[in-house]
Amino acid sequence: MKNCFVAAAVAATMIMGATAPVQADTPPNMLVIANRIDDIKTFDPAESFEFAGADVSRNVYEKLVNFDPLDLEAGYQPQLAESWEISEDGMTITFTMAEGHTFASGNPVTAKDAEFSLRRAVQLNKTPSFILTQFGFTPENVEETIVATDDKTLVLTLDKPYALSFVLNCLTATIGGIVDMETVMANEVDGDMGNAWLRTNTAGSGPYKVVDWKPSESVLMDLNPNYHGDEPAMQRVIVQHIQESATQRLQLERGDIDVARNLSPEDVAGLEGVEGVKIVDELRGRLMYFAANQKKEMLADPKVIEALKLATDYEGMSGSFLKGQYTVHQAFLPRTFLGALDETPFTFDMEAAKAALAESDHPDCGPIKISVRDAQERLDIAQSLQNTWGQLGCEIELIVGTGAQTLDRYRAREHDIYLGAWGPDYPDPNTNAGTFAFNPDNSDEAGATGLLAWRNAWDIPEMSEETLAAVVENDTDARREMYIELQREHQQVSPFGIMFQQIEQNGMGASVENFVAGGATTAVSYWVITK
C-alpha cells in the first residue's frame, strides 16, 4: 500500500522531469510578442476599433498617407498616394496613386481599390465610420464624393473646406486601410461587402498578412510576398495572448518571447539589471482624467472644481504606484500631438484647495461618488482622490463596477465624478478637442453620448464654436495656436481634471531594435524591427 503511493509519487516526479523542454531563444527572423489581445473582434479596417486590432491592421494594410515609424514626429507621409492637391475652395482633394504597390493576392493597388475601401467604410456604418463621415460623406453620397476617376486618381469631395492636415490625419487611422476590392468582393455574402470574411481574414498590401488567428489566444502573421517596400527582417510575427504580467516577465527572462507588452511596474522594476533584457519607454496617447457631472449642483460650482483639481496629488501618484506608467499631463491633447500643451497649472496644494472651496457656495463640500471601473491603476487613483479630497471635508464614496457598468452610468449622465481614460481615435487634435471641448447641444434629447462634454452636461456653445473653427484652419501654425489657447481655457474652466498621460513600458530582448509601439499617434510597426 505504502509502496504503491510512493511509487506513484516518484513516477509523477519522473514525468515532470522527463518533460524538460529544450531551452532555445526565438529564431532571428521571427518576432514573438506577449500581449493582451483579447479585445480583437475583427480585422476589417472598416470595423476594427480596438488597440490590439489596430496593431494588426497597421502591419497588414497600407493607407493613402501614413506615418513613418522611425520618424513619427514628421507626421503623415505619402504611402499609397504619392501626392495630393487641394482645390482652391478647399473642398476637393485629388490624390495621385503611387506605382508598384501590390496586395498579398498579387492584385495591383489602384485608385479603384481606394475608392471601394473608403466607400465601404462609410456604407457599412460601423463604429469608426464617424472618422470619415465627419467630412460629409454619407452612404447616399459616396458615389459622388469618393470617386476614382481612373486607376491612378482618387478625388475626395468634402462638405466644408476642412484643414488639409485634419483630413489627411484621419486617413492614417485604421479605417483608412485600403483593401483588395477583387478579393474582398469575391467573399461577399448577402451584400455585406466582404465584412464577415474580413473579420477573420486580411486582404491588404502591407508588409504582413494574417495567416492564423485564434481569438484570445494568438495571431500569426507572415510576410506579404508582394510587399512593395524593403523586405522586413522579421519574416514571421507571433503575438500570444498572455494576460498576466508576471507570466510575461518569466517568458521574457527565459527567452521564450522577444517583447512583453503588459508589464506591471513591479515586474519592470524586477527586470532592471537582468542580463539580456531591456525596458523601452514610449509616450502613448491615453489620458487619465476625472470629470464632474454639471447636472450636480455642487459640482457645477467652478470653485468646487478648482478645489478638487488643487487637492489632487498628481506628483505623488505618478511618483509612486503609477511610476513609469503615467506622467503628469493636464491638457486634453497628448504630448506629441499638434498643438499639445505642456503646461501643468495645478499642483497638489491643500491650502489653496481649501481656500478655493471656502470661496465656493459649498464650503463644507458634501457627499461625492466617484464612478470607477475595477482596474487596479484606476482603483489606486480613486483611493488617492478619496484620501486627498476627503481632507477637504468631502465625503467620498467609490462606486466600483465593471467597465461596462461604469460606462453605462457615464453615458446616462448619472455619475457624480467619473474616473476614466481616453485614447485618441485618430492622430489629429480634433479627436480630443471634438469630445472634451465640443458640445453644441447640451439637452438630454440630443443624446450625444459620444461627446465627453455632453456626458458631463457641460454646456459650452462658445467653446464648441472655437473647436469647429480649428478644424477648418488651413494654416498649420495658426491651427496649433488655436488648440493651445483652447486647452489653456479648458484647463481653467472645464469640469475635466486631466491628470496623466500614459507611458508604455515594453520589456524586450536586448538585441531587439526599432520596436516602436506607435507613440501617441499610431500603432505598432513590426516591419522595421531587427534583432
Next chain:
Amino acid sequence: MADQNANQTGGRLGPPVPLWARKSLATVATVAATLLGLLFVTFMIGRVMPIDPVLAVIGERATQEQYDATFRELGLDQPLLVQFGIYVGDVLQGEFGKSIRTGQEVTTDIARVFPATLELATLGTLIGVILGVPLGVLAAVRRGSWIDQVARFVGLIGYSMPIFWLGLVGLLIFYGILGWVAGPGRLGIFYQGIVEPITGMILVDAALRGEWTVFRNAFSHIILPAALLGYYSLAYISRMTRSFMLEQLNSEYVTTARVKGLSERHVIWGHAFRNIRIQLVTVIALAYANLLEGSVLTEIIFAWPGLGSYITTSLLANDMNSVLGGTIVIGTIFVGINIFSDLLYRFFDPRAK
C-alpha cells in the same frame, strides 16, 4: 367513475412500455427541464444586469443612430419572454448566435476552448485520483501516524492556499528557475500547426497522428497546470477517501474479517475499499465536473485558452451569447456526469439496479 375506469384501462390497451424506456424518457425530460431552467435563469440574469449589451457590441464612441440600429438588430426591442423564446428556438436548431467579443459563432468558439479544458481537467483529475485515493487509504489505515499527518497537511494546504499564488510560484520554480516544464500556452511556437486537429485535444491528436515530438511538447506545457489542478483534486479526494475508509475500518465486519484471519491487504482492498467505491465515484465525479467547469485563475496564469476564462471574459464584456452557450455546456457536463455516476452506482452496487 366509468370514464375513470375507461381511462385506466385505456393505458393497458397498447403494448406495455418497457421499464427502461420509461426511465429513459423520464431522464430525458429531467435533463431537458434542467437545461431549459438553467438557460432561463442565465438569460434573465444577463438581461436584467445593469449593463447595456448594445455598448458591448458597438463600443462607447458609437453614434445614437448606430446604437439604435444595433439595439433592434439584437432584438432588444422585443419583450423579454419573446427574446427568450427566439433564443431557445435558435438553440434547438443548433444556432447559438455569434460572440460579440470574438466575432465568431459561439459553437466555433466553444469547439475551440472546450477541448483545452477537457484535456486539462482530465489529466488533473487523473493525477488527483492516482495520488489522492492511495494517500487517503494510507492515511486511514495508519491513522495518527506521520503519514496521516502528512495527508491531512497536504489536504489543508490544498484547501487553503490561493491557486493564483500557487500557480505563479509553480511557474517560477518549474519553468523560470528549473526549466523542467514549458511555459504558458498549450504548445510551443515551433510546434503549432503541425498536427491536424481531430478532437481538439492536442495530446490525443498528436498521439493519434503519431507526432510524438508534438506530444512531448504539449505534455511539457500541460503537466504543470494539470499538476496544480490535480493537487487541488488530490486534497479533496484524499480527505474524503480517508474519511470514508475510517468509517469502514471501524465497522464490525472488518473486525470479523480480521478475526477470521484474512490478510490486512485483503481486508483493506477486498472489503473496506470495496464498500466506499460508490461514495468515491460521487466525489471524483464532482471533482472532475468542477475542473471541467474551468479553473479561471489557472487558465489565466498559464494562458490556457479554456472554457472558464472564456465564460468569465464574456460575462465581463456582457457577451451573453457566449455566456449562454458556455452555460449550456457546463449544465450538460454536470447532468452527464450525474447520469454517468448513476450508471456506475448500478455497476458497483447490484441493489441500485
